[in-house]
Amino acid sequence: MTLSMSALTLPAVERALTNLSAILDKGLTHAKATGIDPDTLVQARLAPDMLTLAGQVQRASDSAKGLVARLAGVDNPSMADDETSFAQLQDRIARTLAFVRGVDRKLLDGSETRTVTLPVRGQTITLGGQAYLMGFALPNIHFHVTTAYAILRHNGAPLGKLDYLGPLA
Amino acid sequence: MTLSMSALTLPAVERALTNLSAILDKGLTHAKATGIDPDTLVQARLAPDMLTLAGQVQRASDSAKGLVARLAGVDNPSMADDETSFAQLQDRIARTLAFVRGVDRKLLDGSETRTVTLPVRGQTITLGGQAYLMGFALPNIHFHVTTAYAILRHNGAPLGKLDYLGPLA
Numbered sequence: 001m002t003l004s005m006s007a008l009t010l011p012a013v014e015r016a017l018t019n020l021s022a023i024l025d026k027g028l029t030h031a032k033a034t035g036i037d038p039d040t041l042v043q044a045r046l047a048p049d050m051l052t053l054a055g056q057v058q059r060a061s062d063s064a065k066g067l068v069a070r071l072a073g074v075d076n077p078s079m080a081d082d083e084t085s086f087a088q089l090q091d092r093i094a095r096t097l098a099f100v101r102g103v104d105r106k107l108l109d110g111s112e113t114r115t116v117t118l119p120v121r122g123q124t125i126t127l128g129g130q131a132y133l134m135g136f137a138l139p140n141i142h143f144h145v146t147t148a149y150a151i152l153r154h155n156g157a158p159l160g161k162l163d164y165l166g167p168l169a
Numbered sequence: 170m171t172l173s174m175s176a177l178t179l180p181a182v183e184r185a186l187t188n189l190s191a192i193l194d195k196g197l198t199h200a201k202a203t204g205i206d207p208d209t210l211v212q213a214r215l216a217p218d219m220l221t222l223a224g225q226v227q228r229a230s231d232s233a234k235g236l237v238a239r240l241a242g243v244d245n246p247s248m249a250d251d252e253t254s255f256a257q258l259q260d261r262i263a264r265t266l267a268f269v270r271g272v273d274r275k276l277l278d279g280s281e282t283r284t285v286t287l288p289v290r291g292q293t294i295t296l297g298g299q300a301y302l303m304g305f306a307l308p309n310i311h312f313h314v315t316t317a318y319a320i321l322r323h324n325g326a327p328l329g330k331l332d333y334l335g336p337l338a
Contacts, residue, residue: 046322120331168289
């Protein structure tokens, strides 16, 4: 198997989003089992100036669809950031996965040397495709999935590292 | 630039460890400025059954050196997990970085199709090199760096996402 940007990118993105969905399912089950209001848990955060659980899922989604759209050179579908329930967050993840799976994987190949521009904190950053994938987008996706996991763990959800990593071969 | 396992792996690992070191520095500065005992902060965690800050750094180190050692086919240096201070955690990161930087990068190239075996929760898992890098080791490193960040954020340290991502081109 030759290394290619599609093989490096698409399984990693799908895996992170699929694991995030499973983590949220366990979080909702935990809330129902312990009497935590699920809609309140969606607003939980680890520090007053950190994003809520909903915000972590929204940014994981943005990082995932932005990565695939920029590498493939296709439009990045806008999503409204209006989710307030576990069901809506699951729908957001499902729409993100549908977009990722619908992109022609051949469009990603060769993107390691393409220039990608993206907005970061009010500035425009320019990176090569490979540096964008490995040094920015994947760390960012993993950051938000991990922080969603940590918010739920901090609120008592019975999750383990293998929920984050997902099924291993 | 052709995609290669050395170019995919080494900069990403060095970046994650370097950013972790900078995050810990800011955490220590915050502890000193606000009167938190630094050695107590090293033992902080987000849930009773999660790892401490020290544990997160140890596992980030293990994931990083294990990844490079397994892909390169060289011995994985054992480290004792006896750190109890910020200075000792910084030394652990420095020793991990020294190992990573000392491995002949040519040994990693071609490892995308090599078989890697690793222990996971008492079982032995077998993965191809590419799946190990993208689906296991990098998510794991990012998990532990993010959780270290989250522990410090939860304890009030003035960190932002760019501390986690590190300098962008």
